[in-house]
Amino acid sequence: MSPQSDxxxxxxxxxxxFEGEMSADAAGITACLFALSHMSFQTNNEKxxxxxxxxxxxxxxxxxxxxxxxxxx
Numbered sequence: 638m639s640p641q642s643d644x645x646x647x648x649x650x651x652x653x654x655f656e657g658e659m660s661a662d663a664a665g666i667t668a669c670l671f672a673l674s675h676m677s678f679q680t681n682n683e684k685x686x687x688x689x690x691x692x693x694x695x696x697x698x699x700x701x702x703x704x705x706x707x708x709x710x
Contacts, residue, residue: 639665648708655708663701666692667708674709 640646640661648664649656659667673689676682696705 638669648704650708653708653710655710657704657708659701659704659708663699663705666696666699667705670696670705670709 642661645658645660646664647657648659648667670689670692673685673692677686677689693709696702699705
């Protein structure tokens, strides 16, 4: 999921101090990774954890991979 926009979005993560801008696509990937991570710990569901790892692997090939990884670190 990502916003349908050509704009860049400010992303600030209090937990690790990340501050930056991302495309809608990168911001959507980042938000989904956070949601999947949180849900996997709350439910202890292996399928959700698997989806987190699949999306993270997909993110590694994204043009903004370094920003995505920095945001979720």
